[in-house]
Amino acid sequence: MIKPILLSLLFWTASLVLLANERSISTEIQESDPIKIEMVTNFGTLIVQLYDETPLHRDNFLRLVKEGTYDSLQFHRIIRNFMVQAGDIRSKNATLTDTLGGSDLGYRIPAEIHPHLFHKKGALGAARTNNPDRASSSTQFYIVQGRVQNDSLLQHNENRINQFLASHFATNDPDNKPLLDSLAAARKEKNEELVKTLSAQWNELTKTYSRFDRYTIPDAHREVYKALGGTPHLDQSYTVFGEVISGLEVIDALAGVETNRQDRPVVEVRILSMKILPK
Template sequence: MAQVKKPTPKPKAKNPAVKQTTVKHQVVHSNAQKIQRVEVITEYGTIVLKLYNETPKHRDNFVKLVKEGFYDSLLFHRVINTFMIQGGDPNSKHSDTSEMLGSGDVGYKIPAEINPALFHKKGALAAARDNNPEKASSGCQFYIVQGKKYTIKELEQMINNINMGRKQKVLYDLYQRDTVQEKINALQSSGDKEITRKYIESLQPAADREFTAKYPKATEVDMDQIEVYQTLGGTPQLDGDYTVFGEVESGLNVIDRIAKLPTRDSDNRPLQNVRMKIRLL
């Protein structure tokens, strides 16, 4: 079980919830490589995003679409307060106000570039995706994290719940293998419930080994990240499942304004359209 210990007190950074460059976990970029920034313009204000060089496929794809004007006049079509704001669906450009959005794409996906050092703090820019085993990203849809602040106990419980779900999934996948299913079916057909039970129980150590191999750092925690989730906030439940490829440098207050807009209950679409224009800086 993961244990989250309270970090050793450190000198407080000024305005940690706004000036993100003071946070210790900040990713260090090579001086030899330019850092690309983009500007997201909305009627609620402007957001400046920095794209990570550590996720080149997502960075380059986003830059390509921005250059093409792909995002101009698209909507932030899914907005959930204390969670995130999502946009980039090409179907949103000329959509009717009653239309349900979120399924539009550009005909391709981007291979996952999930990096443990790039996490879902408030202001993180990440790629949306459908449910696929490779965790490949949508070619165009993205979200910006608003999230909320968490206590140590809440973070510890969340980590444990996530790992429990992962272990159950590994065990389920093991059960679904043809050889295992054939063995279980044969034992059940024999009518010997005790032998069947013992065989199923014997699968647990194998599942534990597979879990450890698949998630070698599942019980490890980054104390700097824990501190950020306590002070700045975010959505730690998404870590490891979606590619984070940038962060907000200015405009966190704009995210808060958009996230608080009234939405339709059925799909979290804002009742009033929130259009964007994105340009390179």
């Protein structure tokens, strides 16, 4: 038989354990709360939520926000029904006629491409050059506007996704290195006829390349694309590391400005400030 004093002691100990567990659970929930960024532009304010599934991009973006890197930068590339792009560090003091789009901080972020992160309207993606690792620019990013899709468009975009994937995996296939090296050498020597011949061989190879798992747009993504819109053909080729959770109408305002033939806005479109919101 358990005596009353021992029973009280056991109850007190159990209460402490339960309290500790509750505090631990509370801390875990707090730590897992998504990080949110307030992005103030001269066309309105966006609230962006960063994904924990892409920690390299998340942490890089956070550091740049804290350092004020994005404050006063321009949206230097805007394509209506596609996306708005910013992050060229030269754009802070650039005029409307300066050529932009080629500058960042000189390092790349390894790709963090996940099947469940996709280019719906409001998606925050990392811009990049056409490098074989699909590594991202240190500073340049884009926000998706896109357009509402239907089944026919989605099928077309799924084919485009797989064309991009075929090219990516073919480029990284050691068996294809001799052809790519020859093509690079021909370009360096400016042998236009040989470049034309080898390029045709490469294009034909990528059309039939099949050493990869073909991608199918998931049904859940299809429903979002048909209801909200987006740019499906970018899926699985670029890192999506966040999304706009407030201010989708601001994306439409940004994307609606007049641009020139180089997709450069003819009026100033700026990020006035960015800050991390308290949890």
